[in-house]
Amino acid sequence: MSYNQTIVFKNKPVIIGSYSIVGPKEGKGNFGPYFNYVMKDDSFGEDSYEKAEKKMLESAIVGAIEDAKIKPKDIQIILAGDLLNQIISSSYAARNFDVAFLGLFGACSTMAESLAIGATFIDSSHFDKLVCATGSHFSSAERQFRFPLELGNQRPPASQWTVTGSGATVLSKTGKGPKITMATFGKVIDFGINDVNDMGAAMAPAAMNTMLAHFKDTGRTPDDYDLIVTGDLGKLGSEILVDLMEYNGIKLGLNYNDCGQMYFTRNQNTLSGGSGCGCSATVFNSFIISKLRKGELKRVLFMPTGALMSTTASQQGETIPGVCHAIVIESDVEENKKIDRNKKRRVTTTRKVSYGTKKEV
Amino acid sequence: MEEKKRNEAYNNYVKAKIPKTRPWPSLFNSFLVGGIICTIGQGINDLIMLWFPNLAEQTAWGYTLVILVFIASFLTGIGVYDKIGKFAGGGSIVPITGFSNSITSPAIEFKHEGIIYGICVKMFTIAGPVIVAGIVSSIIVGLVYLFI
Numbered sequence: 309m310s311y312n313q314t315i316v317f318k319n320k321p322v323i324i325g326s327y328s329i330v331g332p333k334e335g336k337g338n339f340g341p342y343f344n345y346v347m348k349d350d351s352f353g354e355d356s357y358e359k360a361e362k363k364m365l366e367s368a369i370v371g372a373i374e375d376a377k378i379k380p381k382d383i384q385i386i387l388a389g390d391l392l393n394q395i396i397s398s399s400y401a402a403r404n405f406d407v408a409f410l411g412l413f414g415a416c417s418t419m420a421e422s423l424a425i426g427a428t429f430i431d432s433s434h435f436d437k438l439v440c441a442t443g444s445h446f447s448s449a450e451r452q453f454r455f456p457l458e459l460g461n462q463r464p465p466a467s468q469w470t471v472t473g474s475g476a477t478v479l480s481k482t483g484k485g486p487k488i489t490m491a492t493f494g495k496v497i498d499f500g501i502n503d504v505n506d507m508g509a510a511m512a513p514a515a516m517n518t519m520l521a522h523f524k525d526t527g528r529t530p531d532d533y534d535l536i537v538t539g540d541l542g543k544l545g546s547e548i549l550v551d552l553m554e555y556n557g558i559k560l561g562l563n564y565n566d567c568g569q570m571y572f573t574r575n576q577n578t579l580s581g582g583s584g585c586g587c588s589a590t591v592f593n594s595f596i597i598s599k600l601r602k603g604e605l606k607r608v609l610f611m612p613t614g615a616l617m618s619t620t621a622s623q624q625g626e627t628i629p630g631v632c633h634a635i636v637i638e639s640d641v642e643e644n645k646k647i648d649r650n651k652k653r654r655v656t657t658t659r660k661v662s663y664g665t666k667k668e669v
Numbered sequence: 670m671e672e673k674k675r676n677e678a679y680n681n682y683v684k685a686k687i688p689k690t691r692p693w694p695s696l697f698n699s700f701l702v703g704g705i706i707c708t709i710g711q712g713i714n715d716l717i718m719l720w721f722p723n724l725a726e727q728t729a730w731g732y733t734l735v736i737l738v739f740i741a742s743f744l745t746g747i748g749v750y751d752k753i754g755k756f757a758g759g760g761s762i763v764p765i766t767g768f769s770n771s772i773t774s775p776a777i778e779f780k781h782e783g784i785i786y787g788i789c790v791k792m793f794t795i796a797g798p799v800i801v802a803g804i805v806s807s808i809i810v811g812l813v814y815l816f817i
Contacts, residue, residue: 356781358781451778451779456774456775456777456779456795457751457774458748458778459751459771460752460755460757460767460774461751461754461762464690466687466688499675499676499679500677500680509686580688
């Protein structure tokens, strides 16, 4: 069954393996304990950051295949993308696997884009097992999009911190694990923002558009989800999204949050929060999947956003278009309702406490 | 037309919502650090004049600049100058030390692309425009000076 932009899968693809690898700064962030591997040094033993990014992506793919307890030769296709020009990290990482490769570019929305396409492949029974992966590196993104690392400049308060990290997911036709049930492909939306230091505001309209399309296509409301999570809108962008949705008559409650906003602690000096392909990819492949596997989250709407800009286009005066793809993942764990309710209550109380202490600071 | 209106409204909304840098603390930090750098420069100059009394004043200034540029370049290399810059903003960009930092930092960053295509090509990506502006304005000033 399919609507205008949404696909509802019949043969629901199962997430049988996942892996996340991050840099040392990310390891000290809020999701630290959930990551599979935290690098001691962000060059990862390589002599350039581009090579480090490639190696991270490679180890994420290998890790996810091991986590799924299958062999690399069981994988039929790798779907991957990243932020660097000509998506070199993905294609160079794929060079070391004897598997078909499809390179994707959706900027920071690549994780959902690859999962949605991968799920469609499996739903249509063309492939049995495949890997979806993406990653980003702070230092390689900085040198491509901004200034040299050692330059003594200040960052504006709305700017975000590209996450050093990689995530990979193994999708399968059969097996046990959380299932992808729906995917909504987004349109490219541009509301005329041209400040390259304010990606959140540039991408929030795309998130709004995809969210509205998803709710319209499926007839669902935000209350149907335990967690609605956007990728890297950051603190500013997620506040804008809440306002935009309210303007459209949909109220996003406590079950809405943003990976970029949650990623780093306050003392880590990342201003508006995390960003990059790695931001949503590592949170999805660590925190979200582990909660889905345990059944602590039942149904998640995962919708990373991407800013489809290039430095050349920006310098020529173009505004920044954004895109957002959404997927719905459902847990396969059936749980006692009583336990579920207790857990929910505990989550809300801790959130309130943390908000309280934050305000005092 | 409708889209233009929507974009304008959205841009205004974002402009009102975007967090702003507080000018007074930033200005204070800038002037504090900028002042300290200038004082250090003056100190170096005075020491040179004290130790080498036979040196012409003009030459002593030259040596002072060389020493300041070296210190900033060294601090960039060991990863300290960007931390100063984060705190000081304009205060560490405007003096000659900032110029040194803007040349050293791309040189470090692009060394993986080789000496010619990396370091030599990219070295002036940030400082280049400043040099061009300096040369062009000196031409204009020179022309004005010629005619009056």
